[in-house]
Amino acid sequence: MQVDFYQLGRDPLVSVLASIATRVLAGGGRLLVVTGDAAQASAIDEGLWTTSVESFLPHGLMGAEQPILISASPEPANGARNVAIVDGAWRDEALGFERAFHFFDDGSIEAARTAWRALKGREGIEPRYWRQEDGRWRQVA
Secondary structure (H helix, E strand, C coil), X not given: CEEEEEECCCCCHHHHHHHHHHHHHHCXXXXXXXXXXXXXXXXXXXXXXXXXXXXXXXXXXXCCCCCEEEECCCCXXXXXXXXXXXXXXXXHHHHHCCEEEEEECHHHHHHHHHHHHHHXXXXXXXXXXXXXXXXXXXXXX
């Protein structure tokens, strides 16, 4: 399973999340977005409505029918095989998905480093580290 660590910088979380969600949906997948912060969940819900004018990203805060489900729980109620952890707090339940996206910023960088070290070298897990450089995402580890 692949775990992509995204260090947020220039672009806001909801913009990066929308880009990834668009790719997941285009491939026929579903995405579970996990945050333990209710205010952040609300902001993501609102942001996904306004981030992309070219395409609609069907999502919601509840309901198994939502292709993109925003939840406090890492349980894939919408049948998602992809999970995005957006509050900076790694959850090992993400390892039950096919692919995980772990977003963190400067405030949660130490927690991300701890998660990276815990996952690096584990059998069946391929962690990748992405950082934005000159406006483009580059895999740096």
